[in-house]
Amino acid sequence: MTIQTTIGKTYAVTSAAECTVTTPEGILIATCPAGEQTLFVAPTTEIEISDDAALVTESFKGAPAGLSAVWGSIKKVSASLASKLNVSTFNAHQANTTVHVTAQEREKWNGKQDNLTDESGNMTLAGGLTAAGTVNANGGINIPLAVGAATDTSAVNRLYASGLAAVTAAFSPQSFLSDFSLYGGSVAVDQTVPGWLWRLKKTSANPGTVQVNLMNPFLGASNYSGWHGFVLPVALGNAGSTAARKLTFTLGKSGNIVKKTAAEMDMFTLSPAPGSAEPFARFVDVTFYLVNDASTNPAGYPVRVRELVYDSAQAKWLCYETLSVIPSFNTNPSCNMFLSYQQDRPGRGVRAGLWIGSNAADGRRLLCIADMHGVVDTFSWTGVGALYWDSDGTNSHSYLGAMRQMTAAGYNQPNGAYAAFQALETRLIQSTSVTEFTPYE
Numbered sequence: 001m002t003i004q005t006t007i008g009k010t011y012a013v014t015s016a017a018e019c020t021v022t023t024p025e026g027i028l029i030a031t032c033p034a035g036e037q038t039l040f041v042a043p044t045t046e047i048e049i050s051d052d053a054a055l056v057t058e059s060f061k062g063a064p065a066g067l068s069a070v071w072g073s074i075k076k077v078s079a080s081l082a083s084k085l086n087v088s089t090f091n092a093h094q095a096n097t098t099v100h101v102t103a104q105e106r107e108k109w110n111g112k113q114d115n116l117t118d119e120s121g122n123m124t125l126a127g128g129l130t131a132a133g134t135v136n137a138n139g140g141i142n143i144p145l146a147v148g149a150a151t152d153t154s155a156v157n158r159l160y161a162s163g164l165a166a167v168t169a170a171f172s173p174q175s176f177l178s179d180f181s182l183y184g185g186s187v188a189v190d191q192t193v194p195g196w197l198w199r200l201k202k203t204s205a206n207p208g209t210v211q212v213n214l215m216n217p218f219l220g221a222s223n224y225s226g227w228h229g230f231v232l233p234v235a236l237g238n239a240g241s242t243a244a245r246k247l248t249f250t251l252g253k254s255g256n257i258v259k260k261t262a263a264e265m266d267m268f269t270l271s272p273a274p275g276s277a278e279p280f281a282r283f284v285d286v287t288f289y290l291v292n293d294a295s296t297n298p299a300g301y302p303v304r305v306r307e308l309v310y311d312s313a314q315a316k317w318l319c320y321e322t323l324s325v326i327p328s329f330n331t332n333p334s335c336n337m338f339l340s341y342q343q344d345r346p347g348r349g350v351r352a353g354l355w356i357g358s359n360a361a362d363g364r365r366l367l368c369i370a371d372m373h374g375v376v377d378t379f380s381w382t383g384v385g386a387l388y389w390d391s392d393g394t395n396s397h398s399y400l401g402a403m404r405q406m407t408a409a410g411y412n413q414p415n416g417a418y419a420a421f422q423a424l425e426t427r428l429i430q431s432t433s434v435t436e437f438t439p440y441e
Contacts (some may be wrong), residue, residue, distance in 0.1 A: 001052045005042035012059040013038050019051035167409060168417065172231075175214040175383065175403040184208030184262030187389075196402050197233075202243065202391040209261035209269060210389040214403055226408035227375075227383050228415040229342035233401030236333045242290045243393025247339065249384050251282035252375035258440045261388070269388045271308060272317060274439045279348065280376050283308035284341075286354070286369070288333040293325070296430065300325040301332050303428070305354055305370035308437055319437040322370040324428035327362070335360040342418040343374040345408070350374035355421055364426040371429070 002024075005011060013021060013030070014037045021030040021040050029047065032038040032054070039059055040047075049056060094100075101109075117123050176195040182188065186208035190199040200210045236245050248269040250257070256273035263269070270283050287304045296302065305322040326332060335358045343352035352372035358365050383405045389398060406417060 001049050001054075003047050003049060003056050005045060005047050007042055007045060009042055010039055010059045011042060011047075011056055013040065013049060013054055013056045015049075015051045015054035017051050017053075019049060019054050022048045022050075024048060164416070168406070171409055172404045172406040175230075175405050177400065177402055178213045178215040180213065181211040182208070183211070186262075187391075192399070198400050199397055200389045200391075200400060201397045202394060205392075205394045207262045207264065207392075208390070209263075211261070212387045212389065212400060214383075214385055214387070224346075224411060225382055226346055226411045226413065227405065228344075228346060228408060229340065229406045229417060230384055231338050231340045231404045231406070232387070233338050233399075233403075234336060235399040236288050236336045237290055237396055237398055241393065241396045243391050243396035244287055244289050245333075245396070245398055246285055246287040246390040248283075248285040248388040248390070249386070251284060251341070251384065252278075252280040253381045254278060254281040254283070260440065263390075265390060265392050268306070268308070268440070269390060271437070272310070272439050274441060276317075276439065277310055277312070277315070279310050279312050280381070281308075281310065282373060282375055284354075284372075286339065288336070290333050292328050292332070296325045298325060298327055300328040302326075303333070303356075303369050307370070307372060309373050317437040317439060319435050320373070321433050321435070322429055323431045324367075324369040325430050326356075326358075326367065326428060327364065332360070340421065341372065342406070342415060342421050343372070344418045345374075345414050346411075347374055347376055351418065353418070353421065353425075355425060366421065366424045366426065368421075368425040368427045368429065371432075 003011075013019070013032050015032050016035060018034045019032050020028060021032065021038070022028050023044050024046055029043065030038050030040040032051075177191075177198050178195075180189050180198070184207050186202060186204040186206040187210045188201045188203055189210060189212075190201065192199050195215075198212065200212075202208060232247075234247070237243070244265055246265055246269070250270055254270075254272075255276050255278040258271050258273050260267045260269055260271070265287065268283065269285060272278065272281060272283065284305070284307050287306075289302045289304075291301070292299065293302055303324045303326060305324070307320045309318055309320060310316075311318050337357040337359050340355045340357070341352070342355070344350045352374045353368055354370040354372055356367050356369055358367060384403060387400065387403075389400070391398070406415070408415060
């Protein structure tokens with residue numbers, strides 16, 4: 001039966017049979033044993049008595065000790081339950097397949113996640129991969145070039161790679177060895193293969209310089225040709241000779257130049273004239289020391305690269321010096337095949353580098369000896385026009401071959417050779433420094 005009550009007042013219930021006192025929501029307030037009287041505090045304006053014959057009266061006595069505190073907790077629980085969804089609302093929510101993931105869907109998704117990468121982070125796909133944006137692979141991309149690789153689906157294959165090499169060669173004409181000048185009376189030239197291969201010799205201990213001029217400087221060159229590097233065949237020295245060899249050249253529009261030929265090895269053979277402020281010019285010399293230096297770490301043969309660059313912001317010339325060491329195990333300067341300069345694309349501030357190639361019994365054959373500053377192929381400059389060779393000691397020699405000067409298949413296109421050199425290189429650089437250079441008088 002339902003009894004009207006006043007919230008907070010105490011009531012007594014007496015029943016011949018056992019009965020319960022609950023709220024209309026079914027929350028138990030009290031249990032009244034058969035034949036006894038029980039006091040309770042009304043939590044709501046109505047209460048339900050399970051025994052219709054029970055007697056309920058208001059009591060003017062206080063409720064039993066602790067009952068109010070207990071009822072306070074019951075009220076909190078009641079309020080919490082009242083805020084919950086009813087059964088029909090809960091069942092409708094549970095049946096909503098849009099907001100819930102089924103067990104089958106979860107299993108399928110987990111399977112896909114597990115197949116994305118293995119424990120090492122590697123991914124293997126059964127099908128192809130299409131990307132709308134740029135795919136970055138800083139670690140490189142391994143492209144199988146097996147003979148017979150399919151060509152219809154278009155990956156890079158052996159034939160395609162060979163074709164790219166042919167295009168690169170077509171845009172890299174030879175600069176033949178044209179004529180020479182001798183300075184100091186201690187040097188000589190044997191034209192072993194005229195125009196193609198010369199032997200440069202040092203015949204006495206006195207300082208001497210050989211100037212080798214390149215034809216045109218290279219055939220087919222024009223203004224703004226997209227010049228981005230060269231490969232110079234050079235065998236540095238004869239076995240048993242410990243004399244240092246130095247190669248000097250300029251890059252970019254140089255303006256007025258000071259020549260110091262037949263001078264000490266540490267002297268710049270080519271440098272800017274006093275008052276010169278040519279931002280496009282680069283004066284470069286590379287000195288190979290053919291004495292194994294055990295004091296370096298690792299031990300080996302030092303190579304010094306110096307580059308003179310005009311800094312417009314500071315209004316002065318700077319000398320960028322790089323020291324590299326050729327490993328002494330099976331590799332030394334006498335094994336050198338070529339010297340190569342490559343830059344990413346035409347322009348100042350672009351990435352550039354200097355490499356040597358070795359034919360020694362060593363897995364490290366493409367050796368980076370310096371990071372350089374890029375140049376602009378300006379209106380009046382079409383490539384390297386001359387090389388200068390210096391050597392100390394006596395009875396030393398080097399071989400120079402016709403230079404291959406490299407241009408792009410389209411102006412200002414990236415230089416694939418630079419990227420390839422960088423990908424395959426072993427860096428020998430040990431230290432770098434920058435100092436101010438005061439032009440010679």
